[in-house]
Amino acid sequence: MAVGVHHLRTFLMAVEEGSISKAAARLHMAQSAVSRRLAELERQVKQPLLERSAEGVQPTVAGKTFCAKADAAVTAFDDALRSDLQKVRALRVGHAWSAAGMYTSEILRRWQETNPEVQVRLRRVDDPAGGLTSGLSDVAIMRTHARRRNLHEELLVMEPRVVAVAVNNPLTALSGIRLSDLVSHPLVVNSFSGTTTLGLWQDGRQPVVAVDVDTIDDWQTYIAASVGIGVTPASTAWMHPHSEIAYLPILDAPPVPVYLVWASNNQHPALRSFIRLARDVVAEAGD
Known part of the structure; x- marks a missing residue:
């Protein structure tokens, strides 16, 4: 069977939910159909993309790499079919623990006031890279150095x-x-x-x-x-x-440094605006 964009959507949903059963519920599919579709995808790429356990599923090393490519492919596909070509998909902000702390609400509030046409979606990902390496985030709030050549980081604040x-x-x-x-x-x-x-x-x-x-x-x-x-x-x-x-x-x-981190090849049109706004909110709070 030919692999199509629906296979990629199913894989991305399984990664996001960390569970095949939850992915099936979100996709309004039978769990067996989701499992079959994932198996078809893994046969096509000739390697396992998900590690399965009693607790759920998580991407393998190959799966994390594939996740970023699958997300880019699905996003491009949706953009091509969208009737309103001016509409921008949500900017995904990943974090592993506590987002931007006390600044989080003000950043989101001000973003909604100044950029109501683009949604910001917070995603808590139990991953030190905040979902960047798995393709789940456009920008991450991190409290450790990225230490990857293709990731840019900017210090946002020092936290006690x-x-x-x-x-x-x-x-x-x-x-x-x-x-x-x-x-x-x-x-x-x-x-x-x-x-x-x-x-x-x-x-x-x-x-x-x-x-x-x-x-x-x-x-x-x-x-x-x-x-x-x-x-x-x-x-x-x-x-x-x-x-x-x-x-x-x-x-x-x-103190703990808090960084904004993003991939050098990320082309989301709202990325730079979000980084500037977060920087301004933190700076104004310190005045």
Whole structure:
């Protein structure tokens, strides 16, 4: 059977949802039909594009590369058929954790006021590259260096760190917290897309890692259960408040850089305008 754009749409939906059953629901198809279509696509490209597990699906290394090409192909196809050739598709802004923190709402509000014809779509992707390498985002808000030749990055703001603890943790009684106060408390970390490593503690004394998680939801669950504490950018407290977690400032922790990152070959017509607007919102907040 010939592979067409519908195969690409199905693949992209499976990647976006992380689940064949959820993709089937979004596409109004039977799950078996989605699985069959994905198998046809993989036979055509002669390699697996998705890793399947009990938790769902995620792109393989080859699948991440294919995802970017498939997204570009589907976008070009839709643009060619669109009756209103002046309409621009949504600008996809990926982030792995907390978007732009306290600036997020103002950026979105001002964008809607000044560019109502182009939607900005936030996409939380548990990926240190914010969905750029998998083709899920046009621009990403990242808290680590991109370290890829084809990606451009611009520093947006430096963000302080806080410690996240269960509300009954003794640390909540301290008037000021330093990194040295945390060494006796086990850590909950996300080594895949988080910003905290044991390298923060440079005096020879380091905490132990209690558990390494994959998502912000699991990170908060373990902290609320007093399995460990977490060190995180201050934006986490703003974006992810939790009734069983207290976020406390750390006096001597180095700040976290927040970058806007985009692919050098991205041609979305609203990309540069979004970058300028985000830069202006952060600058005005600091005045």
